[in-house]
Amino acid sequence: KNEVEQSPQNLTAQEGEFITINCSYSVGISALHWLQQHPGGGIVSLFMLSSGKKKHGRLIATINIQEKHSSLHITASHPRDSAVYICAVKRKLIFGTGTRLQVFP
Amino acid sequence: DVKVTQSSRYLVKRTGEKVFLECVQDMDHENMFWYRQDPGLGLRLIYFSYDVKMKEKGDIPEGYSVSREKKERFSLILESASTNQTSMYLCASRVGTGVAKNIQYFGAGTRLSVL
Numbered sequence: 726k727n728e729v730e731q732s733p734q735n736l737t738a739q740e741g742e743f744i745t746i747n748c749s750y751s752v753g754i755s756a757l758h759w760l761q762q763h764p765g766g767g768i769v770s771l772f773m774l775s776s777g778k779k780k781h782g783r784l785i786a787t788i789n790i791q792e793k794h795s796s797l798h799i800t801a802s803h804p805r806d807s808a809v810y811i812c813a814v815k816r817k818l819i820f821g822t823g824t825r826l827q828v829f830p
Numbered sequence: 831d832v833k834v835t836q837s838s839r840y841l842v843k844r845t846g847e848k849v850f851l852e853c854v855q856d857m858d859h860e861n862m863f864w865y866r867q868d869p870g871l872g873l874r875l876i877y878f879s880y881d882v883k884m885k886e887k888g889d890i891p892e893g894y895s896v897s898r899e900k901k902e903r904f905s906l907i908l909e910s911a912s913t914n915q916t917s918m919y920l921c922a923s924r925v926g927t928g929v930a931k932n933i934q935y936f937g938a939g940t941r942l943s944v945l
Contacts (some may be wrong), residue, residue, distance in 0.1 A: 757936070766867075766918055766939035773933045811872065820873040 728752050729814055731821035735751065738828050744799040746824045748812035759786050759797050760811040762823070768811075771797070802828045833857070836921050836937040843944050849908040851940050853921030861924045862904035863888075863934065864896060866917040873920065879904055911944045918942075 738744055739823045748757070759771040772779050772786040774795075779786050783802075788795040797808055809823040837852035853862065863878040863887075875888030879898040891934050893915060897905040904923075908915055922934040 728870075766920070766941070768920065768922075768936035768939075770933050770935065813873070822870065822872040 727821070728819050729812060729821040731810075731812055731824050734822065734824060736824060736826045738826070740803060740828055740830050742802050744802050744806075744826065744828075746797045746799075746810050746826070748791060748795045748797070748821055749779075750795075750812075750814045750819075752814065752819065754814040756814070757788055757795050758813045759795075760813060762809040762811060764808075771810075772794045784808050797804075799826075804830050832920060834923055834935050834937040836919075836940050838940050839938060841940055841942045843908075843911050843942065845912060845944060847908075847911045847944075849911045849942065849944075851906040851908075851919055851921075851942070853904045853906070853923075853937055854902050855904075855923040855935070856902065857925075857935070858901065859923040859925050859935075860901070862898065863922040863924075864894075864904065864906045865920045865922065866890070867919050867920060867939075874936060876906065880893065911942075913944050916944045 732747045756773050756775045756829050761769045761771050774786055774788050783800045785798040807828050809825050811823045813820045834855045838912045843849050850918055864876045865873045866875050874890050875886050876890055876894050877896040879885045882898055882901050885896050918939050921937040921938045924934045
């Protein structure tokens with residue numbers, strides 16, 4: 726079993742939908758990252774959080790340390806949000822396999 | 831502005847060749863990392879470096895070595911490239927350890943094909 730599990734693996738949505746991507750982990754962590762990878766390979770760090778909730782524009786990340794679970798929410802999704810979203814935990818970063826999101830207009 | 835630069839976006843090499851992948855960051859970061867990314871396997875850490883001349887093996891170091899002679903540059907070396915090293919290679923850097931400084935900045939990636 727992977728130490729970091731993401732769900733769903735693939736997600737399709739209509740423009741405007743509220744989207745949630747989940748990440749569960751089984752190891753002790755000091756922080757959790759949400760990353761975004763666009764076609765072509767470039768990776769952007771969206772959030773780093775160790776407790777509570779963070780918000781940036783239409784993106785919201787939450788983490789529950791006791792339940793070892795984090796969620797990434799996208800409000801009012803747009804085709805430009807189409808990417809692979811990856812959660813990563815721990816100092817050396819153990820990566821989930823990613824969630825491929827496609828948003829259709 | 832944060833900048834991590836990988837020397838090549840695409841690289842094609844032959845089996846047995848020695849391959850150098852270069853990564854440079856201009857943020858005076860202490861820590862640098864090399865990952866490879868393969869379909870279905872996600873990102874896997876190959877090597878990382880805490881400081882100049884200091885390196886540690888990641889999860890899949892076999893077949894690779896690294897060099898960190900200067901703080902801004904972290905090189906990944908394939909001593910004798912093999913076809914199973916065909917992959918996307920990503921370099922990253924971060925300021926240092928500790929939760930407040932834990933954000934990694936990634937380069938654009940080098941897609942290596944070994945024929």
